[in-house]
Structure formats: structure tokens, C-alpha cells
Amino acid sequence: MxxxxxxxxxxxxxxxxxxxxxxxxxxxxxxxxxxxxxxxxxxxxxxxxxxxxxxxxxxxxxxxxxxxxxxxxxxxxxxxxxxxxxxxSGFTLSNCSNVNIASINYGTQVSSSEHSNKKRKIIEEPASPLPSTPSVSSPRNLAQNEILCYDIDDESESEEEIQVVVEEDVKFGIWELWKKVLENMQAQNDIDKYSLENLNIIQLGNKIGSESTRKYYPKDLIDKTDIIIKNIPDFFVKDQDFYNRIFDTIILADEQSSNELLAEVYLKFKHCNVSELFIKDSDVYQLEVIYNYRIVWPIIDCLSKLTEATRFRPGEVRLQAICDELKLMNKDTNSFYNADGVIVNTEHKIEVAIIETTGPFHVLNNSKETQDYIKAGYGLVSMLHYIGRKYTYGDFDIFKRIGVFFVQVTPIKLRIWRVSMPHSKLYVKNCIGSVKVPAMAVDCEENLRKLINLLWLMKKVIQESYEAIEALKNSHINKMKIKARKGSGYESICEIQDNFKKNAVIKLPNVYVQKTDKFKMNSSPLRPDD
Structure with missing residues (x-):
């Protein structure tokens, strides 16, 4: 200095x-x-x-x-x-249409002699209130009414920062604007205590949203964020005639037959008996475990085998990232989160994706679907935190490129979500694709093609995350050496976890969330998804 x-x-x-x-x-x-x-x-x-x-x-x-x-x-x-x-500075909040905080009131400083004579009109955005009693609903596998707690940020304000209100547009970058949107939602006390916005998670996707996101997310800001994938890339670029013949055979096939050609539709997913979807009295319509065993798990398993250094673990798998998070918070390690499946990077020993199936094929259960979605939010943030702590001295700009994934198998659709941390203390849960799972052979071609393309897209983005994780590891090693040897600039080396958001306590009891209207994610042509 x-x-x-x-x-x-x-x-x-x-x-x-x-x-x-x-x-x-x-x-x-x-x-x-x-x-x-x-x-x-x-x-x-x-x-x-x-x-x-x-x-x-x-x-x-x-x-x-x-x-x-x-x-x-x-x-x-x-x-x-x-x-x-x-x-x-960047661009104005008022440039975003329908932002509830479009005109933020900040002010000019007043002298100390005026403090006793002027009434201060200070606008502050309080933190979301903590639930005083457990609700009657929650994810089933966070056992024993365990809570995932995060410490509340302790920030102070000096005297000179207290200001009289003057209306003025304020400029921010894209992610700072999103943080203001989240702060506004939390301050309104109008979102459910289980909403992921309480964890500072933005939820985005093409033509998908909840009642709360449609109310509070400005469409202009969504467009400017420019991370939503509106069209899944088409990977059927070669051998079109070959695939066309397969789909023609499917359409002409007897729905009650076990059509082995269906497996070819999934390229190398040769062990998946997709024909079960087209048999009306199949057990996939009766039991979730059969739907997983015969349809979901074989597809994810084959996808994992085609991805280098990847392994799929099916069936009520305990998420290690949650266990580690609870240990760090000195919580009871008997509490846990079981997923229907987990994809692991075997080289770095990191959980990169979780799979949750709502129930049997075509059996609607909004409470269970929402429970899985909320539970996944905790899991995915913990997975990102685990990566950041594993390579703690890595470059945060590299960390921003890393995504972890949620394969959400609903009764009629398969959705894939990517969660990343594009900015300090801010997370994004972005739906990279949503495809209806076909139930009839005669009209299955379009959706089957989309489903194949979506799964192949997931393979590609997982590989991109692997590349970023490897780069983060190398960055961590280099900076760790500099810090240990007190080399040039060692004092400025920060830990990635300094950027993690520490949120207020949210309780998740053992039974399902019953009132899901405000925060259940669903497809709709309504704003802001049009």
C-alpha cells in the first residue's frame, strides 16, 4: 500500500x-x-x-x-x-418493462446537523422471514424434519451511507439486475417459503415458468439474459434414410408387439425397451419403479456409458454433496437426500446430475412433482458448492462455466435443467429442454426425435462442464502453489466459496407440499414465456 x-x-x-x-x-x-x-x-x-x-x-x-x-x-x-x-455503469433498471422495482429510490447525503430535523424515508428490502413452525409438506427424503441452513449475510451500514430518498434510475449489469428482482420478490412476502428464489436461484426456460416467475420476472430482462435454449439442436444429420425407415417401421408396428427396432431409435441406447411405452396395460403405467427400471434408467445408463469418465448410479442414491453440506453446518448426518439416480464424474469423483421421477407414466401428482423440483434445487446448489470447495482457489470465472444437471421425469414429459453460478451469490436453474414422452406409436416420431436430440444435447453440455472442471482444477493447483510459496500476488488469491450465497433457514418437513400453485413450474404460452 x-x-x-x-x-x-x-x-x-x-x-x-x-x-x-x-x-x-x-x-x-x-x-x-x-x-x-x-x-x-x-x-x-x-x-x-x-x-x-x-x-x-x-x-x-x-x-x-x-x-x-x-x-x-x-x-x-x-x-x-x-x-x-x-x-x-451498465444499463438502467427502468429499461426493463414490468419490473416491480423499476424506479428505485436512493438519495443524496444529508449533513449530520440535519439528522434531527429531517424525517428519513429510507427504503430497505428486508430478508425473507423465517418460518416459525414447520409446514405440513416437503420432500420425503430429507429425513427427520432436517433443515438445510445457510447463515444470513451480516452486513453493516455506515452513517454516511444513510440517505434521503431521491427518485432516480440506477444502472446495473444483467446479473445485478436479477439480484434486485430476487430481493424484490423476497421483500414482497408474496412468494411461497419453499420457492427457490429464497435460495437466490433464478428459474428460466423456454415457455416454462410458475405463477411467481410470470408475475415478477421481467420479460425484457429474460430476453437480455439470453441463455434460454429455444430450439434443441438436431443431431440427426447423417443417415437420414436409415432413421426414416426405423420410424416408418415403428408407425406400422403392432402396438402390442415388442418392437426391438425401437431401441435403434435411441442410437446406441440398445438396451432400452421403449416399446413398453406403447403397451396400454404395461406396468410402466402402474409403478414408478417399473417406469424407471424399463425406460428411464436404461436410457440414462447408456448415455453415461457414451460419456467419458461418467458413471450412472440408479435407485435411491444418497447425494453425497448434501451430506457434506450438512456436516459443514454441524447438522445431524443421519439426515439425507435420496435421488432416483445420480450421474458421477469418476475422474474427479464429483456428482454432476441427479434424476427424479415423479411417478408412474401418465399418472399426475403435482405435489410429488413439486417436491422433487424443490428438493433438486437444494441438491444442485450443494453440488456446485462441493465443486467450488474441492478446487477452492480456482478462478471464479472458470467456475461460472460449470453446470450441474437435473433430469426431471414428470408423468408426461422429460425435462433437463442446468444449474450454474454466473455471478457472485446468484444461481440460475435453466431448462435446456422439455419434451413430451410419446405414448402412441403412430404419432411418436416427432417427440422421439426431440427426446433423442435433448439427451444428446445433455451429453454435450456435460462434456463442456467436464472441460471447465479440469480447467478449474489446474487453476486451483497453480494458485495454491503461489499462495503456499507466498509468490507474487498471493495476498489477492480468494476462495471460490467467498462467492456462495448464505441464505436464511428454510424447513422442509417429511410430507409433500400441498399448495403448489404459486411455484410449480409448468409450460404455458403466457408471459413471460411467449
Whole structure:
């Protein structure tokens, strides 16, 4: 840090900590702005940041005797003065249509002498209230009414950050805007306590959403986020005639016959007896375990065998990431989360996907479907946390590229969700594809093709995550060496887990969630999915 003795006499006020703790080269406006945004619980307006920056530099300049240092500070003042407020940051919240927080009220600072005479109209967004008593519903496999707890962030606010309200548009990046949307939802107390937004998870997908996401997610912001896959890529690019003949044979086949050619539809998924879907009295319509055993598990198993360093573990598998999370929180390790299947990367020994089947084929159960979806949210966040802790000194920008997956087998559809962490303390659960599982041979071709393409897409994105995990491992090793040897820049090396969001306690009792209207994810042409 810069030795300012005999050159600068900085005020002892906390507001000058930035200048006191940083080198001269880091006294830029962009660094000061980031410092203010990172440390303020109530985000200040851009004009307030600019005014504070100018005032601090002017005060410091008045104490300086060194001519070169005085010239340098003058150049900083000139640089920030030449730029408009709009040029200092990203894009405005008001540019997003239908945002409930489109006009955020922040203010200009008032002097301490005015504090006793002015009534402060401070707008704060309180954290979601903790449930006082267990609800009557929840995922079945988080045993013994165990709770997944995350510590609430402990942030303080200095006196100078308390401001009188002045209406003003505030500019943020895409992910900062999403964080404001989540904060608004949590502050409204209008979302269910089981909603994944309480875990800071954004839920996106093509023409899929819940009552809450349709109410609070701005369509313009969804479009600007630009991560939704609207069309599943077509992998039937070769041997079209071969596949066409297979589908023609399927359509002409007797629905009661065991048509072995159906297995060929799944390319190399040769052990999957898909014909069971077309037999009306098949046990797949009666029992979830039969649906898994004859249809779901063979497909996922073959997909895993085609993916390098991958293994599929079927049947009530305990998710290790949840067990580790509970240990870190000193919770009872007898509590656990069992999935219907887990895909594991054998090289890194990391869980990369979970499979949950709602029930028998074509047997609707909204409570069970929602329970599985909520439970998966906890599991997927824990899986990401496990990767981040395993390679804790890795580059966070590399970590952002890693996804973990949820294969959701509903009574009539198969959906695949990818969960990632694109920004500090923010998670995205993005549906990369949703396909109706066909039940009749005569009209199965379109959906079977889509299903094959979706599964093949999952294989490709899993491989992309593997590449990112390997890069994260190498980054972790290199930075760990620098830190251990106290090499150049070792003090600035941070842990990935510093970016994890620590959320309030949410209880998940042993019985199903009954009231699912607000947060059950379903397909609909309604806004914001159109």
C-alpha cells in the first residue's frame, strides 16, 4: 500500500478507507465505485458515488504538498468530470418493462446537523422471514424434519451511507439486475417459503415458468439474459434414410408387439425397451419403479456409458454433496437426500446430475412433482458448492462455466435443467429442454426425435462442464502453489466459496407440499414465456 506519510493527511472518517487501503494506481473511479457498491447495504445512486468520489479527492488534494501527486489527483478529477452518469455503469433498471422495482429510490447525503430535523424515508428490502413452525409438506427424503441452513449475510451500514430518498434510475449489469428482482420478490412476502428464489436461484426456460416467475420476472430482462435454449439442436444429420425407415417401421408396428427396432431409435441406447411405452396395460403405467427400471434408467445408463469418465448410479442414491453440506453446518448426518439416480464424474469423483421421477407414466401428482423440483434445487446448489470447495482457489470465472444437471421425469414429459453460478451469490436453474414422452406409436416420431436430440444435447453440455472442471482444477493447483510459496500476488488469491450465497433457514418437513400453485413450474404460452 502507498506510504502517504509527509504527503497526505487523510481524514480518519470511514469514508476514506478506500484511499487509505489502496495503492495510488487503484484510486480510479471504477475501483471506487465497485468499493461503494460492494460495501453498501442500500446501494447508493451513481450520482451520489460520483459526488463522494470528487469530494474525497478534493479534500485529499488540499492536504498534498507533493506536486506530482497533486497533478495525478487532478487528472483523476478531470477524468471523472468528463464522463456522464450514464457512462459510469451498465444499463438502467427502468429499461426493463414490468419490473416491480423499476424506479428505485436512493438519495443524496444529508449533513449530520440535519439528522434531527429531517424525517428519513429510507427504503430497505428486508430478508425473507423465517418460518416459525414447520409446514405440513416437503420432500420425503430429507429425513427427520432436517433443515438445510445457510447463515444470513451480516452486513453493516455506515452513517454516511444513510440517505434521503431521491427518485432516480440506477444502472446495473444483467446479473445485478436479477439480484434486485430476487430481493424484490423476497421483500414482497408474496412468494411461497419453499420457492427457490429464497435460495437466490433464478428459474428460466423456454415457455416454462410458475405463477411467481410470470408475475415478477421481467420479460425484457429474460430476453437480455439470453441463455434460454429455444430450439434443441438436431443431431440427426447423417443417415437420414436409415432413421426414416426405423420410424416408418415403428408407425406400422403392432402396438402390442415388442418392437426391438425401437431401441435403434435411441442410437446406441440398445438396451432400452421403449416399446413398453406403447403397451396400454404395461406396468410402466402402474409403478414408478417399473417406469424407471424399463425406460428411464436404461436410457440414462447408456448415455453415461457414451460419456467419458461418467458413471450412472440408479435407485435411491444418497447425494453425497448434501451430506457434506450438512456436516459443514454441524447438522445431524443421519439426515439425507435420496435421488432416483445420480450421474458421477469418476475422474474427479464429483456428482454432476441427479434424476427424479415423479411417478408412474401418465399418472399426475403435482405435489410429488413439486417436491422433487424443490428438493433438486437444494441438491444442485450443494453440488456446485462441493465443486467450488474441492478446487477452492480456482478462478471464479472458470467456475461460472460449470453446470450441474437435473433430469426431471414428470408423468408426461422429460425435462433437463442446468444449474450454474454466473455471478457472485446468484444461481440460475435453466431448462435446456422439455419434451413430451410419446405414448402412441403412430404419432411418436416427432417427440422421439426431440427426446433423442435433448439427451444428446445433455451429453454435450456435460462434456463442456467436464472441460471447465479440469480447467478449474489446474487453476486451483497453480494458485495454491503461489499462495503456499507466498509468490507474487498471493495476498489477492480468494476462495471460490467467498462467492456462495448464505441464505436464511428454510424447513422442509417429511410430507409433500400441498399448495403448489404459486411455484410449480409448468409450460404455458403466457408471459413471460411467449
Amino acid at each position: 502507498l506510504d502517504l506519510h509527509n504527503k497526505v493527511s487523510l481524514p480518519k472518517s470511514k469514508g476514506y478507507d478506500f484511499f487509505r487501503n489502496n495503492n495510488l494506481s487503484e484510486w480510479t473511479f471504477s475501483s471506487f465505485k465497485q468499493h461503494k457498491l460492494n460495501n453498501a447495504r442500500i446501494k447508493p445512486s451513481m450520482s451520489a458515488i460520483i459526488n463522494q468520489y470528487k469530494q474525497h479527492l478534493t479534500d485529499i488534494s488540499g492536504t498534498i504538498k507533493d506536486k506530482d501527486l497533486k497533478i495525478y489527483i487532478a487528472s483523476l478529477l478531470e477524468d471523472v468530470g468528463d464522463r456522464s452518469t450514464e457512462e459510469q
